[in-house]
Amino acid sequence: MSRVPRATGTMLAGCAAHWMMPQWFGGRPVPVQAIAMVAVDPALRGAGHGGALMRAMLREGRQSGAALSILCPATIPFYRRLGFGRGGVTCQWSAPPAAFTQAGAAASDLWPSDPLDAVPLARLRRPLLAERNGLPERTEALWTLALCPDGEPSHLYRNDDGYIALTPxxxxxLAIADACLTSERALRPAMALLAGFRAQVDHVTWRGGPDDPLALLAGDGVAxxxxxxxxxxxLDVTTALETRGYPDWLSETVAFEVDDGLFxxxxxxxxxxxAQSKGTVTRSGQVIEPPARIGIAAFASLFTGHANARALWRAGLLHGDxxxxxxxxxxxxxxxxxxPDRF
Known part of the structure; x- marks a missing residue:
């Protein structure tokens, strides 16, 4: 992890932290710069220090080989002016423990495991990286944040098909600190484990995606x-396009023009x-068909899959035939x- 300060004279005006990690799109990892802890001295806000700090951070990320930069914002308009677009979501779910009751499921099909050893968990999680869009390949620090959210190790249970980590x-x-449930063989015992807390808690909470498996299977009360x-x-459109994956059944050629005010x-x-799930980019050559046109922030949403091309076209953010x-x-x-990760 690197920290970038911003100074004015002898006074520290602001700072931010960033690190590099792979994030998976279309079944392949893309080199990403994750940014966190962006802060400017309240007495010095409004003087452009935040924008200067972020531009320096983005330039450093690009020079380090990152194709994309991601962050969890406190405010959106500031980052939109820097070319950030909506990239994806984190959903916060809740349900009463009774909603997880499953006939024939047994919590004993999961066994306690060491939350400080993420190596077997990373192996369990890897197939999901290729199937989903936007999941980061966690660094050691992200694993610590996921499994020790309050600075204390969570209670971890797993089998050969998945794991679930619970805070006391x-x-x-009851909060689920982290979970990776890749099949019914892991999902149903995890639900039985949660249902067993119905005398101790009123609600179970967890972070997941829009199609979270616990939310799909839970009964009444899931919210x-x-x-x-x-x-x-x-940060680097060509690298982003050539490192991500695409549908393996698709052979396609498309022309588009990107507008970026920073790079x-x-x-x-x-x-x-x-072709064959891989993209190849050329920047020159004869223009045969009129290209589509898109700004860098809207391209971010298109690239991650957060917004599809027709939605962007209807919103006036993508132009073309x-x-x-x-x-x-x-x-x-x-x-x-x-x-699910927040930083």
Whole structure:
């Protein structure tokens, strides 16, 4: 992890932290810069220090090889001016323990495990990275945040198909710190484990995606309490397009033009050819068909799959003829983009 300070004279005006990690899109990892802890001295706000700090951070990320920058914002307009767009969601779910009651399921099919050893958990989680959109390949620090959310190790249970980590009940609430339940063989014992807390707690809470398996199987009382958005900012459009994956059944070529007010290297036309789930980009050549046109923030939402091409076109954020819009729709219309991690 690196920290970037911003000073004015001899006074520290602000600071931020960032680190590099892979984040998976379309079944392949993309090099990403994660940004956190952005802060400016309240007495010095409004003087442009925050924008200067973030521009320096983004330039450093691009120079370090990151194709994309992501963050969990306290405010959206500030980051939108820097080229960030909506990248994905984190859903906060809750349900009473009785909602997890499953006939024939036994919590004993899970066994206690060491929450300080993330190696076997990373192996269990890896297939989900390829199936989902937006999940980060966790660093050691992210594993610590996930499994020790309050600085104390959670109670971890797992089998060969998944795991679930629980924090101790507090104020009649049980929080799932982290979970990866890849099949019924892990999901149903995990639900039996949660149902066993019905005498101790009134609610179980957890973070997940829009199609979270616990939410899909839970009975009466399951609720979506919050839906938080995280932001993404393309740093190197060519690298982003060539490292992510695409539908393996699709062979397609599309032309589009990107406008980026910060990185001149991102501005201009792109010809993207996709075959066998891999994309190849060319930046020059004869223009045969009129390209679609899109700003860098809207391209972020298209790239991650948070917004599809037709939704962006209807909102006036993507321009082009029907042929190009349809091609972009096929290339980038994929699984909902989400991640449970907050930083």
């Amino acid at each position: 009940p507090q104020d009649r609430r 979506l309490d919050a839906r938080e958005e995280w932001l993404a900012r393309p 001149s290297g991102n501005r201009g036309q792109y010809h993207l050819t996709v 029907e042929k190009m819009i349809s091609r972009l729709q096929r290339l980038f219309c994929s699984a909902a983009c989400w991640m």
